[in-house]
Amino acid sequence: MRSFIVVVSPSYGGAERRFFDIFTELRRKGADVALIAPSSLLDELTADHPDRADVFGSLIAVEMQAWSRLAFIRKFRRLLRTLPRGSSFHYPLNCLWPLHLARGDRVSMSVADCTSVPGPLAGKRTSVWAWLSFFFAARIDVLSPSIFADMQRFRSAPKMSLTPGGTFLAGAPRGGVAKAPIAVLLGRLVAGKGVDDLLDVAPEVWSLARARLPAGFEFQIAGYGPLESHVAKRVERLARARTPIRFVGYAPADAVLPGAALVLSMQEVTNYPSRVVAEALMAGCAAIVRDTGDSREFGSDLPGLVYCRAELDARELADQIASLVDHVLHVPGFAREVCAAASTRFSGNGYIEYFRDVVVGAP
Numbered sequence: 001m002r003s004f005i006v007v008v009s010p011s012y013g014g015a016e017r018r019f020f021d022i023f024t025e026l027r028r029k030g031a032d033v034a035l036i037a038p039s040s041l042l043d044e045l046t047a048d049h050p051d052r053a054d055v056f057g058s059l060i061a062v063e064m065q066a067w068s069r070l071a072f073i074r075k076f077r078r079l080l081r082t083l084p085r086g087s088s089f090h091y092p093l094n095c096l097w098p099l100h101l102a103r104g105d106r107v108s109m110s111v112a113d114c115t116s117v118p119g120p121l122a123g124k125r126t127s128v129w130a131w132l133s134f135f136f137a138a139r140i141d142v143l144s145p146s147i148f149a150d151m152q153r154f155r156s157a158p159k160m161s162l163t164p165g166g167t168f169l170a171g172a173p174r175g176g177v178a179k180a181p182i183a184v185l186l187g188r189l190v191a192g193k194g195v196d197d198l199l200d201v202a203p204e205v206w207s208l209a210r211a212r213l214p215a216g217f218e219f220q221i222a223g224y225g226p227l228e229s230h231v232a233k234r235v236e237r238l239a240r241a242r243t244p245i246r247f248v249g250y251a252p253a254d255a256v257l258p259g260a261a262l263v264l265s266m267q268e269v270t271n272y273p274s275r276v277v278a279e280a281l282m283a284g285c286a287a288i289v290r291d292t293g294d295s296r297e298f299g300s301d302l303p304g305l306v307y308c309r310a311e312l313d314a315r316e317l318a319d320q321i322a323s324l325v326d327h328v329l330h331v332p333g334f335a336r337e338v339c340a341a342a343s344t345r346f347s348g349n350g351y352i353e354y355f356r357d358v359v360v361g362a363p
Contacts, residue, residue: 002087003360004060006076007037008094010067012044013188014167014275015112019092020045021170022359025352027055031360036060036079038072048252051171073099090359094126095133108358109137110163114144114294115269117151134159139358143273146294161358166273166297168351169282177258179284179328179335181217183321185264186256186276189225194266194290199234201314203243208318213325217244220260224250257283261328262321264288266312271295281305281342284335286324288317302345304328304338 005023009016016037023035035042039061046056062075077099088106095109109130116124118131134140134156141163142148148162187193202219210217221235228249235247248256253276257263263280265271270293277298280287286304289295290312298305304327306320327334 003033005035005090010038010040024170034058039063097136108139110141112143167275167278169346179261181214182260183262184220184260186222189223189227192268201312204314205318206243209322212322219245222248222251253279261325262286266290272297278346284339
């Protein structure tokens with residue numbers, strides 16, 4: 001039985017990148033799995049990951065000049081006619097179960113939204129659709145522990161399982177680059193990411209910590225999205241007022257994290273299982289994670305990872321930033337220790353075996 005991962009999304013964020021990593025490792029471990037996605041998404045992924053040319057032959061593009069969900073469904077339906085009936089199809093986002101009803105396919109899905117419980121009365125249309133999809137899915141992978149707990153009352157609960165360890169990253173650890181005294185917030189600039197909250201306290205944090213921080217220290221904000229212009233203007237005002245802060249715009253994690261000492265994950269609802277936290281630790285950065293929602297699911301055993309109060313406190317952040325920057329820059333072997341522990345946690349074989357079972361199914 002052939003297996004396919006179908007990503008119904010035109011460009012990538014955390015979920016799309018995670019499932020490209022999962023697909024890559026499944027292929028490299030011998031699974032007969034292909035990845036189906038809009039051509040725009042596959043163009044981005046292949047351009048950003050030339051080191052994965054060995055899996056490119058198992059990418060199937062749904063050619064689209066411009067993104068339209070309905071156009072994707074129509075084109076994917078035509079593509080389905082060329083694929084073996086009775087195959088296994090996994091949907092990380094937007095499960096298209098109606099297309100499989102007459103084919104005898106096995107359908108599985110993921111619930112990657114960590115903020116909304118699927119249900120018939122949910123506020124999001126995608127959450128209502130996810131709930132309806134539960135009746136037709138053979139397996140349901142759930143990313144958020146709190147969402148998983150809330151769904152145990154559902155009739156479909158026996159088909160559900162919790163993603164082990166949250167996120168996953170393929171490839172070798174990203175450490176090895178000389179670190180600079182930089183504390184960076186990296187991610188999409190949208191509501192709920194906590195960037196305004198950080199900017200509110202940054203001047204006081206700098207005032208309290210500056211005597212303990214090395215020359216050249218700066219905050220960096222890296223990202224893009226609807227709040228980009230707003231954030232850029234706020235950063236410019238803070239910089240003019242002598243807070244060492246810089247807005248660098250869009251930058252991939254591989255360009256920002258290797259040289260940084262510290263990452264700030266400030267999301268307001270939950271930070272778990274933020275891919276940026278995993279990427280930061282695997283790059284040998286320390287991480288300060290805001291204690292919201294399921295954030296503490298990252299655990300307390302990862303070196304370099306600490307939690308700050310949900311209500312940001314300038315004195316607490318100043319102490320944490322000064323201490324962690326000093327450790328990363330001056331404690332021999334600390335960055336390598338952070339990197340090694342994160343690699344064990346976020347690139348483990350057990351994660352891939354879990355998804356082999358979800359995506360491919362029992363032999």
